[in-house]
Amino acid sequence: MDFRRCRQKNSQSYQRGPLMYWMNRDMRLQDNWALLATATMAKELGVPFGVLYSLDPSFLGGGFRQLSFKISALRELEQALSARSIPFFLALGNSLAEETVRVVQEQGCGAIITDFSPLHVQQAWLSTLVSKVQVPIFEVDAHNVVPAWIASPKLEFAAYTLRPKLHQLLPDFLTEFDPLPTQTLAWGGTVPSIDWNAILSTSVVRRDITETGFAGGETAAHKALARFLTDRLPSYHTMRNDPTKEGQSDLSPYLHYGNLSAQRVALAVQKSSAPEEAKASFLEELIVRRELSDNFCLYNPAYDSTASFHVWAKTTLDAHRGDVRTFVYTQEEFEHAKTHDPLWNAAQQEMVWTGKMHGYLRMYWAKKLLEWTASPEDALAIGIYLNDTYSLDGRDPNGYAGLAWSIGGVHDRAWGERPIFGKIRYMNDAGCKRKFDVPAYIARVNRMVRDLQK
Ligand SMILES: Cc1cc2nc3c(=O)[nH]c(=O)nc-3n(C[C@H](O)[C@H](O)[C@H](O)COP(=O)(O)OP(=O)(O)OC[C@H]3O[C@@H](n4cnc5c(N)ncnc54)[C@H](O)[C@@H]3O)c2cc1C
Structure with missing residues (x-):
């Protein structure tokens, strides 16, 4: 275990007691540095270790789609852990941090290990834990290949500033995982059983946000990876930007929930x-672009507001606030795909029905939010609401960075000036028509929606 991936969040010293991995962002048993760190420390201390997940079913107004995906993953995880004699605990409720503190104290844990997320909600839970427990708390970056705080100690300007740093560190960090040490000691306390069906049926979540073709969990994630490697990776570099082809990996839900490392x-x-071209193109997205998003959220606490935009972008957007907007839609009109543009509506429908919008269209979709709302603030707020509500990979640094790129030029540069956008990069349907068969895409989505509505 490489303990450079791990940092202590408080100054408490170890108290005799079992160790608890408080799992958040990385819901998996395999290839999980936070679980490996917990098991390694427990072995050295000669104590047992367990895993705790804190579940708020209505987390950030989530839907049944996200809940069901998570529960599939957690059910599978509970069984896989049990097969290795690792107890699994669930802290359930709306006051997650408090519930977590309760379980940790009830079980008499001697230290807590958690996985790293740069997002406000997880950081706030962690702060509550730090203020309420008297045992050491360690944070492990189990999500990034290079731990975010080692990749860079500061906010990066763009991919070109982070890329060389990552490439220099990759030989050191892109290594094979250690085997998970075996649990040889029995857990002393009681491990309550979990009624997953009751959680699924009684949780107050938006049930109109229905399940999709994506099944949660490590088995489904590894199947999706195997399929990608054989069927799609060889042509990834040529097909990834064509929404009419199955060119992308579709791994983002699994990466987001950490079902896959x-x-x-x-x-x-x-x-x-x-x-090699296909591999390089994919690794650029998977490592450089993805880890750039974590860098953005880690070092820019305003990541979900226009305050995160660079001065040049704020200045140019301000200069165009008074520009005439030919179309201005409400959040509800966007949500129900009621714009004048069949391509935008199809992209929105794809997200609503499948839980995932094609990556190329995500840029077009967000750019049009800027063009068809009264202000950049409205555009960003509506974009975050729609993406986080319907996408299975939503509420992710990639989403906040992608929206900030599209609407506020984050990680981008200034382009030629034009109405509303100012110097923010513009996209239109003519560009899409040059890239792919737009009518074929719209027809495919409409057909799919009709079939699903039957
Ligand atoms: C407005 C907007 C919103 C976005 N919202 C999200 C989101 O909520 N969640 C999310 O995971 N991604 C988001 N992205 C980034 C990107 O579009 C998706 O990661 C990608 O489409 C996911 O599909 P895939 O796994 O099939 O991608 P692939 O092309 O197969 O890429 C593999 C992985 O690389 C990473 N990746 C790919 N493109 C990017 C990118 N541009 N930035 C950062 N990482 C990338 C992702 O982890 C992705 O799963 C957004 C982009 C934009 C422009």
């Missing part, structure tokens, strides 16, 4: 016999 994906891609 990005490091495992990167190792598998490196080993594959796909063309």
